[in-house]
Amino acid sequence: MANSDQLTLRSPAKLNLFLHIIGRRDDGYHLLQSVFQLIDWCDTIHLKRISGNEVRRINPILGVPPEQDLVVRAANLLKDFCKIEAGVEIDLQKEIPMGAGMGGGSSDAATTLIGLNALWDLNLSKETLSTLGLQLGADVPFFIFGQNAFVEGIGEKIQAISLQSPDFLVIFPNKGIATASIFQDPELTRDHAQITIDGFLASPLLYQSNDCQAVAMRICPEVKQALDWIIQAVPGSQPRMSGSGSSVFAVLDPKTDTAKLENLLQNLPEGWVGRVVRGLNKNPAYNLVLQIDL
DSSP: OOBTTEEEEEEEEEEEEEEEEEEEOTTSOEEEEEEEEEEEEEEEEEEEEESSSOEEEESOOTTOOGGGOHHHHHHHHHHHHHTOOOEEEEEEEOOSOTTSSSOHHHHHHHHHHHHHHHHTTOOOOHHHHHHHHHTTOTTHHHHHHOBOEEEEETTTEEEEOOOOOOEEEEEEOSOOOOHHHHHTOTTOOOOOOOOOHHHHHHOGGGOOOBTTHHHHHHHOHHHHHHHHHHHHHSTTOOOEEOTTSSOEEEEOOTTOOHHHHHHHHTTOOTTOEEEEEEBOSBOGGGTTOTTSOO
């Protein structure tokens, strides 16, 4: 922790190494299985304790009002839950593309909860923070959990999983997809056979599909264009979409010439964003917050 009055924390994105839709509940929520992999494509959140009772957001995201801003909502949720008068200034530096299916907003909300739990000396457990985080988004508990995970249910069943954490090529084709439009689509398959953690670990190459991808490619042609770009740039790779899109990625072989790949990334179509990233084993937001032990 830098000092008692402020914290600067990194807020990571995630990739869905696969995404299977195995059913749908009576209330409309979809049942899924997935493996969530943390990556070092991160936003940065600076939290500064201030006098008074205000949650002050500086450098807000254009077009996102405070009542929809997940870091502001996270701070206010924590204040209300703990019934405290406390002030904070929040500066969020966005690097993770919005609407990319990489969980950037959920990660920022989780990091805000993690950071303010320390900054305000609240000493809440990870379980309590996760329960609060679920009110902000289905992926928030995963980022509070803070480790790569096998995820089931509607996203609430989270089990730690040990992954190799290789390098990935990730492309965002500058076109967001509304999650609801994917999950409400009548052509979305919802009957994928269930698998087990042991099954995945024994043969991870067998599980490289995303049940949302076909619908996403129809709704957003840029998804297929990005997949095709990766296939040309990294022959032999098996790129796929992350989450409900529109970002796509491929696992890179250790022998991949990343310098050549970085050069190719300089010539992406206008507006696209691409990076070679490294898999992480834990959420770096915990690196400076020692009150919660992973």
